[in-house]
Amino acid sequence: MTAPKLGRSTIAIHGHAEPLKEHDPVVFPIMQSSTxxxxxxxxxxxxxxxxxxxxxxxxxxxxxxxxxxxxxxxxxxxxxxxxxxxxxxxxxxxxxxxxxxxxxxxxxxxxxxxxxxxxxxxxxxxxxxxxxxxxxxxxxxxxxxxxxxxxxxxxxxxxxxxxxxxxxxxxxxxxxxxxxxxxxxxxxxxxxxxxxxxxxxxxxxxxxxxxxxxxxxxxxxxxxxxxxxxxxxxxxxxxxxxxxxxxKTLAVRMQRHNANGLAVARFLEKHPGVSAVSYPGLESHPDHEVAVRTLDGFGGMIGATLKGGTAAAERCLKRLRLFVHAPSLAGVESLVSEPRLTSHKGQAKEQLAAAGIAEGFIRLSCGIEDAEDLIADLEHALAR
Ligand SMILES: Cc1ncc(COP(=O)(O)O)c(C=O)c1O
Structure with a gap:
């Protein structure tokens, strides 16, 4: 009998799903041994x-x-x-x-x-x-x-x-x-x-x-x-x-990242202080058609360009409370960063522009908190 094809959530939890015996640990233990x-x-x-x-x-x-x-x-x-x-x-x-x-x-x-x-x-x-x-x-x-x-x-x-x-x-x-x-x-x-x-x-x-x-x-x-x-x-x-x-929680985390990413992107798209939002789930995204055709979810990552350039970006970053200003991304907690000072640090203005990083550009990583709280955090940080 061939084994049933497992779904991704099941695989993420059980991996190969080998049957456990009496007194086996349910959680695979750490073998913190060099040799x-x-x-x-x-x-x-x-x-x-x-x-x-x-x-x-x-x-x-x-x-x-x-x-x-x-x-x-x-x-x-x-x-x-x-x-x-x-x-x-x-x-x-x-x-x-x-x-x-x-x-x-x-x-x-x-x-x-x-x-x-x-x-x-x-x-x-x-x-x-x-x-x-x-x-x-x-x-x-x-x-x-x-x-x-x-x-x-x-x-x-x-x-x-x-x-x-x-x-x-x-x-x-x-x-x-x-x-x-x-x-x-x-x-x-x-x-x-x-x-x-x-x-x-x-x-x-x-x-x-x-x-x-x-x-x-x-x-x-x-x-x-x-x-x-x-x-x-x-x-x-x-x-x-x-x-x-x-x-083990990757699949459910991704569902929430996907939902929060879309909710936050829709909020930012309508905000008067934001001149551009890049999120593949938005109809306005240049690759929306490719994204819909090839992705199973649009993720929690958003690029946003704030009106008012670097000063506006810094003001917003200082006022955010839930979105933590830190490099890295894709954790359960929401993070935000300015790529010109992190992932693309040291690049000339022209290089940044070629990479699509305009003045006032910030990258948001939406975590799995409540979407309303993330939106309220941004609303407060962007308020004039
Ligand atoms: C797309 C991408 N690839 C690779 C890396 C490098 O990963 P790490 O920081 O784990 O070395 C990063 C880090 O931000 C990344 O964003």
Whole structure:
């Protein structure tokens, strides 16, 4: 008898759902141990937490692979670690990477400051124009990287044409889908080869862990694990346990993030102090059609440009009480930040403008509080 296909909420709670025996703990315990006993003379796999085969590391990776619909997955010590290792798994010195111009500032720094040193060339292309992607492909191109939904402007890319180009040229498509979580969007279903996520965000969801994850085919994940072992990037067992616990509520958290995101975006759209709102669930969003077609939810992230520029943004941020002014996002508590001073710090005005970050732009991460309270908080902060 084949096992029933489980829903995402069930998977997020039970993972592989192996039957429990009498006196088994219901909650998978933390194995806070760096090392594990070996039988003398045994040729069997050696367990060591830097190798990523501590039972907590294995359990969280299995659950995440199931949620993404991937053959395999691995967690590492940060989202940036995941981005770095995923790329190093498919690129060698002399190779070329085509990357979307709309990416997280940290990822851009990795490409600009480190990849050149490793002999990997990067060409940035207009995320919304697949013709420029095709033109950018060279003989040495081995991978395409995109981020969707985009941090911090919440634009949504249609992966299908980009995946088509990757397939045509036989190159890997890597997608950072941190802003959606596998509940709202699963890039592998849309032609991606490798998914990268900052598990610091929605997967863990409680703003108390830094971690990243990569999902894809077994052979890609084996290569990532090989690199993780030699570059020393494994996740701590306690962090793995916390994420595994956080993931149990991922599906219900996302439902609430989606509902609160839409309610807050609709409020901001009508507010006279706000000149632009970017939320894929709004009919006014430039990618609304793509978002409706490809996402299962629009998430809790909103980009908003306040009338009055930087001064208005600072005034609002100082008056907010529930939206905490802090970098990071996607936790149960609402957070807000100014990307020009956080994710895109140090970028010139023109670069910020090209990334869609106008003066007075703030990025809101709607948590799972009561929507009315979040709206009241913003109403107070934006009042003249
Ligand atoms: C889209 C995206 N990718 C990757 C990262 C890096 O994640 P971490 O801070 O866990 O290294 C971030 C962090 O904000 C992000 O927003």
């Amino acid at each position: 594990f006993v070996n039988a003398v003379g045994s040729e069997r796999e050696v367990l060591y937490s830097r190798y990523g085969n501590n039972p907590n590391q294995v359990a969280v990776a299995r659950k995440y692979a199931l949620l993404e619909g991937a053959e395999d997955a691995v967690f590492v010590a940060s989202g940036m670690g995941a981005t770095a290792l995923a790329h190093l798994a498919v690129l060698r010195p002399g190779d070329h990477l085509v990357a979307s111009r709309w990416i997280y500032g940290g990822t851009q720094r990795l490409f600009d400051e480190e990849f050149g040193r490793l002999g990997i060339a990067v060409t940035y292309v207009d995320a919304m124009n697949p013709r420029t992607w095709r033109k950018a492909v060279r003989k040495t191109t081995r991978a395409i990287f995109v981020e969707t939904p985009v941090n911090p402007t919440i634009r949504v890319l249609d992966l299908a044409p980009i995946a088509g180009i990757a397939k045509e040229f036989g190159i890997a498509l890597l997608v950072d889908s941190t802003f959606s979580s596998p509940i709202n969007f699963r890039p592998l279903e849309h032609g991606a080869d490798i998914v990268i996520t900052s598990a610091t965000k929605y997967l863990n969801g409680h703003s108390d862990v830094i971690a990243g994850a990569i999902a894809g085919t077994r052979s890609v994940i084996e290569e990532v694990i090989r690199l993780m072992r030699v570059w020393g990037q494994s996740i701590d067992p306690h962090a793995a346990w916390l994420i595994e616990r956080g993931m």
